[in-house]
Amino acid sequence: MKKIRLGRSGFESSRLAYGCMRIAGDGSGEARDRGKRALRAAIDAGYTLFDHADIYASGECEALFGELLAESPGLRDQLVVLTKSGIRFAGDPDPTSPGRYDFSKDYLRTCVEGSLKRLNVEQIDVLLLHRPDYLADFHAVVELFDELADSGKVAHFGVSNFSPSQVSLLQSLTSRPLIVNQVEINLHNTSAFSDGTLDQCIERRMTPQAWCPIAVLAYPAWGNTFSADDEARIRAEVDRQAGIYGVDDWLVALAWLLRHPAGISPIVGSTTPGRIVAAVRALDIDYSREDWYRLLEARNAAPVP
Ligand SMILES: NC(=O)c1ccc[n+]([C@@H]2O[C@H](COP(=O)([O-])OP(=O)(O)OC[C@H]3O[C@@H](n4cnc5c(N)ncnc54)[C@H](OP(=O)(O)O)[C@@H]3O)[C@@H](O)[C@H]2O)c1
Numbered sequence: 001m002k003k004i005r006l007g008r009s010g011f012e013s014s015r016l017a018y019g020c021m022r023i024a025g026d027g028s029g030e031a032r033d034r035g036k037r038a039l040r041a042a043i044d045a046g047y048t049l050f051d052h053a054d055i056y057a058s059g060e061c062e063a064l065f066g067e068l069l070a071e072s073p074g075l076r077d078q079l080v081v082l083t084k085s086g087i088r089f090a091g092d093p094d095p096t097s098p099g100r101y102d103f104s105k106d107y108l109r110t111c112v113e114g115s116l117k118r119l120n121v122e123q124i125d126v127l128l129l130h131r132p133d134y135l136a137d138f139h140a141v142v143e144l145f146d147e148l149a150d151s152g153k154v155a156h157f158g159v160s161n162f163s164p165s166q167v168s169l170l171q172s173l174t175s176r177p178l179i180v181n182q183v184e185i186n187l188h189n190t191s192a193f194s195d196g197t198l199d200q201c202i203e204r205r206m207t208p209q210a211w212c213p214i215a216v217l218a219y220p221a222w223g224n225t226f227s228a229d230d231e232a233r234i235r236a237e238v239d240r241q242a243g244i245y246g247v248d249d250w251l252v253a254l255a256w257l258l259r260h261p262a263g264i265s266p267i268v269g270s271t272t273p274g275r276i277v278a279a280v281r282a283l284d285i286d287y288s289r290e291d292w293y294r295l296l297e298a299r300n301a302a303p304v305p
Pocket of ligand 1: 018019020021022051052130160161182183210211212213214215217218219250267268269270271272275
């Protein structure tokens, strides 16, 4: 597995991250066993960055990962453990509470304590603010960053789903480098190419991580707006390229992200060992500029102007 340096940190991580959002499945014993097999397959295939959030299966994904660490002495030190906080589901804490984002110090502090316990680690390597809280007091947030770093509970910080201006605002308040912006990038959602997100990652040496990287091909993207004709046109071009490169179609989608000069790190979220292993092949595709633009044109249903 190819390695990257994570933002302006000293951490090295695998170019592909493994996403743990689905590892607990429906919470049954069978699903949890499948999740553990997926984690082991990812570790064996050389993934070293494991992406979590406190809300994934209401903490069950972090807990499953923590169990694996407890069963595998020495493993923790080989991995980069990333988790996210700041989203609160409806019903928390009262049945009438709405879904919301909450970057208040007390709430985030409690989240971090919970994640540390479930993950069974003494330190979170990277903590991301999951989605921008419109009501955040970012001065208070950076005070909390200091507190968490000084106490050794968190090594590095980053963000997820932040706009470039939100990144700039937060970064202006702290000398700690924000090392990651984790955003949705796939054949449906290409906003990061043009809204400044990836430019900013290059400029500030942040690592962009792409969530749901194979949406459209494996499952409909969030907020899908593609028609059946759009999907057929995109799939035809993907299939054509898959034939040329001699790979499965979804590896073309990964190669398309990997080709961008910002050094996008796709987060692979399959729980199927064969797919987790196969995804690594995308790193070896010598993907051409021409095919990148052919797929963009198929996606846009228009030639570039
Ligand atoms: N920051 C955020 O706001 C945010 C939001 C969403 C996700 N994330 C992170 O991003 C990670 C990746 O997203 P994702 O889980 O959606 O990953 P993904 O790799 O884009 O998709 C994985 C899903 O697609 C299925 N799949 C994979 N290959 C397939 C194929 N060839 N044909 C058909 N189905 C296929 C998988 O099924 P099997 O499991 O059966 O293989 C699984 O259900 C998550 O795990 C999470 O860590 C972050």
